[in-house]
């Protein structure tokens with residue numbers, strides 16, 4: 098246990114001191130004030146600064162995401178990320194999952210031999226990620242509540258950063274990457290979930306183009322993954338809906354259209370970009 102925190106290169110969010118596990122349940126920094134951070138019973142640590150605290154996915158969204166991801170519908174996305182990490186990575190093992198959510202992709206990476214650091218601003222999400230890792234007997238990972246705009250790790254200590262359906266923060270990801278390290282970004286393509294949107298809205302629009310993608314890192318590859326899924330019961334349809342941003346933007350009347358739906362076919366359309374820090 099001491100080893101994984103040592104390997105994670107965690108830094109104190111208050112004074113930038115080195116964080117180390119001292120008594121199996123608390124991390125202390127080596128700064129003058131010896132700031133302390135307890136490990137939760139599920140094994141994550143809250144490293145958000147008081148300014149950043151709160152926000153991110155709600156407990157409800159986290160639960161919906163876990164239910165949906167556990168059904169395997171996004172396994173091809175996870176496989177693609179691992180493929181890109183293997184193909185373009187520098188061979189190093191330290192992977193930061195920036196905006197890890199409930200840890201589905203983080204744990205898949207850990208299962209494939211990477212030493213993973215999952216960070217998310219949502220406490221519910223990080224708690225679920227730590228529980229997922231524990232359930233799957235994954236020991237080569239650390240989970241922390243933290244903003245990805247200010248990651249609690251030192252410069253140049255990650256071989257790769259994965260950033261899946263979460264804000265992309267080029268400067269911060271670049272700071273934590275080693276020279277030659279890679280960033281893999283995955284986000285919704287223009288027609289992602291059009292089948293779900295058509296079941297809710299009279300008129301559907303394509304997804305917006307992203308404007309926070311890296312500009313300074315070297316672009317190594319761009320890929321698009323498209324396939325169809327069929328959800329065969331209402332609970333899965335509702336889980337998918339509840340993990341999307343549409344859940345918060347849709348009127349009760351429109352959302353009600355899903356109430357009695359028992360089958361939904363929808364398309365998955367994901368963009369991937371891989372960048373290298375030179």
Ligand SMILES: C[S@@+](CC[C@H](N)C(=O)[O-])C[C@H]1O[C@@H](n2cnc3c(N)ncnc32)[C@H](O)[C@@H]1O
Pocket residue numbers: 152153154162195196197198199200201202216217218219222243244245246260261262263264
């Ligand atoms: C759409 S979810 C994706 C989660 C996960 N990557 C996945 O695909 O299952 C976006 C995640 O980004 C997190 N997030 C949003 N803003 C963040 C920030 N500033 N710092 C850390 N996490 C953030 C949310 O809490 C949420 O868990």
